[in-house]
Amino acid sequence: MRLKQVVLAGNIIALVLVALLLTMTQAQAKQQGKLKVGYTPGGASILAFVAQDQKLFTKEGVEVELVQFSSTGDGLNALNSGKIDIGISFGTAAPLTFISKGSDFTIIGGALAGGHPVIALPARAGQFKTIRDFKGKTVAVPRLYTADVVWRGALKRAGLDPNKDLKIIELKNPPAVLEAVKSGKVDVGIGASSIFLQAKESGLAIVGWSNDFFPQHPCCRIVAKGKAVNGAPDVYRAFLRALLQAEKIKDTNPKLAQNITKRYMNIDDNLAATFVSEPHQHVSVDPDKHRVKQMWHELKEINYVTSELDINRYINTQLYRDALGELIRRNPKDRYYLNAKKHFEKQNS
Structure with missing residues (x-):
């Protein structure tokens, strides 16, 4: 015994x-600068593609492995369990929801604002001009995606009851929404940046954008584990520096960004140009604390979240401030970074 x-x-x-x-x-x-970065193919992943292709991560001393996921939930579960170190295109609503349930997530930056299409069959496109036009319709939504939350918030402000005034079909991810619209099972779908190109290729009509419901709303925040960030802040700062340089390339040399996106997403020239230049998709690494807090309020208003957490504790703006400050130190007369600093002070003070 x-x-x-x-x-x-x-x-x-x-x-x-x-x-x-x-x-x-x-x-x-x-500590040695190795990060596994999760993403779903969409507008928010462009900066990671550019940074990887142009060796900006390597330049800043970070070894990055890009890991693709098919849904936001799968990506955030992987982050929660430690299988990846950063999520760059998993929305804003979903990370905030995970935080409300106890996940040790910290928002350290942004990747995309707005940019999620509302899709319908061409024959039904004329039916949707305002938020009140959703009354009496059957609507497919990707549950817990940012566009879903933004749209529901707009319904509430318009005085529409989602349980009485329309029928909502909740699906796991945007591709499922796309298929529901194509098959005619629903009147309209609340999409996501990740299906924008597929919607256009399928001949569907873009009848609106998430920006119509909440202008410049934050989407795809850069999210990491709080403990990991506190344990190796230099690595995460370096990661943000690389993305900031990629952001500048995307804005000042869109043709290069298009060529990179074409190769990484395996699409043709026209689709790559459409994707990178779409004006409703605003790509920025700025954490935009003010609008993240507004999104937190929106989640509580539509009863997606019931929490008294101080969300300020889960938004780290200092890493971005330091990353941008270092780039300005290296390039004191660079107008792009100086303008980025002005935006940061406005959106995060």
């Missing part, structure tokens, strides 16, 4: 040592 107890104790100690070793290895990897 004692021998079995000794063996059992030895096995437990071995498992604990293995777990500690794994944790130390992961922490050491982050």
Whole structure:
């Protein structure tokens, strides 16, 4: 009996040592600048593609592995479990919802504002001109995606009851919304940036944008584990510096950004140009704390979240401030970065 107890104790100690070793290895990897970055293909992923292609991560001392996911939920679950280190295109509403349920997430930057299409069959396109036109319709939404929350907030402000005035079909992800619209099972779909090109290729009509419901609303925030950020802030600052340089390339050399997007997303020239230049998709690394807080309020207004958390504790603007400050130090007369600083002060003070 004692021998079995000794063996059992030895096995437990071995498992604990293995777990500690794994944790130390992961922490050491982050300290050395290795990050697994999760994304879904869409407007928010453009900056990561540019930074990777132009070796900006390497320039800043970060080794980045891009990991693709099919849905926001899958990506955030991977972040929560430590399978990836950063999420760059998993919305704003979903990370905030995870935070409300106890996840150790910190928003450290942005990737996309607005940019989510509302889609319908061409024959039904004329039916949707204002938010009140959704009354009496069957609407497909991707549950917990930012566009879904933004749209529901607009319904509430228009005095429409989502349980009485229309029928909402909740689906797992935007591709499922796309298929529901194409098949005619619903009148209209609340889409996402990730299906914008597929919607156009399918001949669907873009009858509106999420920006119509909440101008310049934050989407795709850059999210990481709070403990990881606190343990290796230099690595995350370097990551943001690389993205900021990619943002400048995207805005000042859109042709290069189009060519990169074409290769990374395996699309043709016309689609790449449409995707990168779409004016409703505003790409920016700025965390935009003010609008994130507005989104938090919106989530509570539509009863998606019931929480008394101080959301300020989960938005880290200092890393972006430092990253931008370092780029300005290197390039003191660069108008792009100086303008970015003005926007930061306006949106995060």
